[in-house]
Amino acid sequence: DIKLAVTTSFHNSGLSDVLLPAIKEDLDLTVKLLVVGTGQALRLGQAGDVDAILVHSRQAEEAFLAAGYGTHRREIMYNDFVLIGPKDDPAGIQHAANATEALQKIAQSKQKFVSRGDDSGTHKKERALWKAADLADVSGQSWYRAAGAGMGATLNTASGMNAYVMADRASWLNFGNKGDLALLFAGDPVLFNQYAFIPVNPELHPHVKTALVEKLENWLTGAHAEQLISSYKINGELLFTFNAKP
Amino acid sequence: MKCWGFCRMNEITQGLYEAARLIFSLDSDLLEIVGLSLRVTLTAVVIASAIGLPLGAWLVINRFRFRRATIAVMNALMGLPPVVVGLLVYMLLSRSGPFGVLDLLFTPTAMIIAQVIIILPLIASISHQTIRDLWAEYHDLLISLGASRRQRIMALLWDGRRALLTAMLAGFGRGIGEVGAIMIVGGNIDHSTRVLTTAISLETGKGNFAFAMGLGFVLIGLAVAVNLLIHTLSRTERASVW
Amino acid sequence: MKCWGFCRMNEITQGLYEAARLIFSLDSDLLEIVGLSLRVTLTAVVIASAIGLPLGAWLVINRFRFRRATIAVMNALMGLPPVVVGLLVYMLLSRSGPFGVLDLLFTPTAMIIAQVIIILPLIASISHQTIRDLWAEYHDLLISLGASRRQRIMALLWDGRRALLTAMLAGFGRGIGEVGAIMIVGGNIDHSTRVLTTAISLETGKGNFAFAMGLGFVLIGLAVAVNLLIHTLSRTERASVW
Amino acid sequence: MLQTRLAPADSILPLTLTGAVAKVYGKTIAGPIDLQVTGHGTTIVLGPNGSGKTTLLRLMHGLQRVRKGSVTWALPDTQARLRQSYVFQSPIMMRRRVADSIAYPLILRGMPRKQARAKAIEWAQEFGLGAALDRPAPVLSGGEKQKLSLARALISGPDILFLDEPCANLDGRATREIETLLARAQAGGTRIVMSTHDMGQARRLASEVVFMLGGKVHETGPAQDFFNGPKTPQAVAFINGDIVE
Amino acid sequence: MLQTRLAPADSILPLTLTGAVAKVYGKTIAGPIDLQVTGHGTTIVLGPNGSGKTTLLRLMHGLQRVRKGSVTWALPDTQARLRQSYVFQSPIMMRRRVADSIAYPLILRGMPRKQARAKAIEWAQEFGLGAALDRPAPVLSGGEKQKLSLARALISGPDILFLDEPCANLDGRATREIETLLARAQAGGTRIVMSTHDMGQARRLASEVVFMLGGKVHETGPAQDFFNGPKTPQAVAFINGDIVE
């Protein structure tokens, strides 16, 4: 068996429940999933406590590789981020032209916005978007609430507050406590969310199971994985787009 | 830089350093978080004690049909998982819940409510045990003097006050270190409902282990300070029963 | 379907239904999770009691310079935040930590270690308090009979066994409901280190409140069952001090 | 002089025991007992160790559950409760100071704390505890504890006072003083029921004797008759300090 | 017949008190006391309530800390410890059954549990507790508790036995029986130091008297001399049951 650290958003999508049994069947390999924050996943990899990681935070991933903690980065699939908010959309982001405009509308109307606030991949993306919208200083605003929690907890908070929130599509679709929230904005290409697989460097940690990791990587980028990922739907919606290069 | 299998230990040292830095710089964010932690937990302990201590005493002096079962359930509720309590309080306080109109969700009040629920069984159980021994000693006398139920409870609580402190301190400990419930009902919102434990949890998720440890040491230091203060004030260790 | 401000209540009802469904279908996943929860916490309670009860007694019968401070610190450690304990154990057991070679991280053993650390101060503090009262009663006799330190501790633990049960049950409660530490050192790995609390936490994150509540009710039911069983076996409520 | 009785109006007496039985886990430890305590005077309960003297007193006072038969007062139980006092064989000391311990029955009966304490101090002095007022009651000497118990029992001015070997730990002088105080209480209208192993004391105080044996009332009657002409051979033997079984 | 002494070889006596003082929170409650307990016989400690009898016994036995002066045995303290016994004024009952309570000192001294229990049962019967063997000790009657304390103290065959008013709650017959047992223990070589308020008992048992007053040894000497010709007016008054201050 091997240990794989993944982020909460990936696990919340429910895709792992489809992939893991298939891996077990095809490779006779038990993958032990450690569901943690992005930062924590990287630290687990750095310490050699897991054999590989699957995260979505490009900059952090590259820093991880640059420091020599991983061997290489292999893109597997992407999904996208979406903007969620109250059904009646008081900020009116539904008809925004792009993500930048949507965020500006939220800021102008001073509607409550709940941020992950935990330095995760999603949070980093969100911060980049605010910056792109010339609103880098939102964190001081009273309507901007930094929850400092995982995706699920943040969604629960947003649902409780009836506030705007940015989430990855998979987590949103799998989320059971929607309350009065609805998906209001999606589709801007800047919202794409790339997942990548990084094996831990065996030179630093000789005990990692490099051979098994390689097997897993090949499977994840292979045909069966593509077929499973490309057909994984919730409520008729496709969650992930497979984009691994063979 | 080669890691000799002890680089984690460095993180603990680093944590101690972080703690010292935070304390000596009197970081205003830290003060805010510490203040809220103390406010929430101390309030919860006071409320839970006001209910739990008399409840514990009441269960001692009254014999009724399902007394034994009640006590077992009370003991069992010491095991209430914080996350479940958090969920329950969340549902009750949520806008679509029965108390939604009060708009208490994501406020310190909600956190206090959740902590009271978590601490209460602990305080009630331990005080029940303590008072039971005292009641065995006082039973004949208090009955003989014709003390009413209320007077019996008052006498037991007053004369057992030193021992009951342990119950309250256990409640304080459970509360100050708790994270599952207040995360859900408080939301860990920066400058509003963030307390030490939720901050530690956040930093852990970020992978900032040293900083998380630092906050942890601050929390432990805080708990030690509160305990020392209370022990000193109440002079518990001065005399054995007195 | 309009929500009348009570739809949250429905989630609680639904949770009860889920709990019933889970139990009566004897869901094999559930059994596995419940089994692991019990195994981890009971083992931790046994270990923590084996250390904490004698420690509590030892602190009662010995007078030394920093006794009062030691007791205050022990009381304070009841407030050890689980997340910090989790981190600490993680750092020690991590591959790059001093005990990395043992490869214990993300195993039930690691979870037991973390729980022992969390439960120990609670058990030691409560038993210390209980034994203190008994010692006040026995002091003269045991000194007079020339009992050695070990014999004194044994006598106090044995004759106070009924009351010490509360300490152990409090430890059990704290352990079975704990999530912060075992999440970090156990990793909440399906079919390997997933216990009830981490499962509840997971479902909560997914917003599956009904299912989370269902698991919560199972956990509470479990705690009630354990407590009732122990109370019955030990016949605590039969006689007041006996 | 100390004023004892608070409400010397109607009395809760007579006290009637009809076939009263005390059991512990199904085992009868005393009874069935038929007995009536009326009017004035002092009833002394005699009998060897384990014969049920304490159990009889506790039955009367309502501390021991009546498992068969009945124990009834002239007034309803709730009223009767506050107008009796009991001095235990092994003194029960509350974890309070001496003055507060003696004041406690008055405070229970609604007297303001300050007034109660003042009266308690007066009583403590009368009972020779003047120097120990601020001492924690549990550290008193054996005899001092007995005195505290007596003061605490008498301060509320009970209609009836039960005493279970109250002078067991007292020195000669204290015993005589207590006997004087008891005589005075009796003169003030307090009925006294007391167990003792001190035959001299029994002879000095008794107006009536109840002789217990094996959990039952073996012989009862006026003190004069009992000491001068006991009817049963066991009573004869007991008075002579002989083996009674 | 019961065999008492376990190791009647060399004795831990004499016991010497030199300027021994007992304090509580800085307040002297007894002393300075100079006294020597030697050889055979029975020392009776007399004195009014609160005069320091219990404190003196506790000082000797090592239960009360010696704050000034010294209390020394002929053998090192660790050896002396296991060869003394003490019967408390208010019996301390362990939360165990009667037989187990009496067996406990033997078990502490390393005797196998079964053998200890067998011996304890024999002793319990001798002390009139045969019917109470399986009763929890805390529910015994006052007198039964005293008997248990005595049996527990004597079963280990001590060199010296301290008794603090051991017959206070006993009936006439039990008192006489205990006195017989004490006399037998003394004949077997056990030194006895005992406080009592029963002057008759004092006269019957004493070979030596220590008369306490205000925390100090006021007068001491052979029993004969003390009872027939007390040297101080306070002792005269005490013997006559008068006020002593």
Ligand SMILES: Nc1ncnc2c1ncn2[C@@H]1O[C@H](COP(=O)(O)OP(=O)(O)OP(=O)(O)O)[C@@H](O)[C@H]1O
């Ligand atoms: N811990 C204490 N604090 C204050 N005073 C104490 C303490 N212990 C004992 N005393 C006092 O010391 C005095 C001597 O007590 P001691 O028990 O030796 O008397 P005693 O001669 O045995 O009396 P009695 O015949 O009543 O048993 C008493 O007045 C008692 O109140």
Ligand SMILES: Nc1ncnc2c1ncn2[C@@H]1O[C@H](COP(=O)(O)OP(=O)(O)OP(=O)(O)O)[C@@H](O)[C@H]1O
């Ligand atoms: N809870 C109990 N369980 C079993 N036996 C009991 C219990 N309480 C009392 N007894 C027994 O009942 C008998 C009567 O007890 P009681 O205390 O009335 O005797 P007493 O006449 O007061 O004796 P003493 O003179 O020794 O005080 C005793 O043999 C005692 O052991």
Ligand SMILES: [Mg+2]
């Ligand atoms: Mg009695």
Ligand SMILES: [Mg+2]
């Ligand atoms: Mg004394």
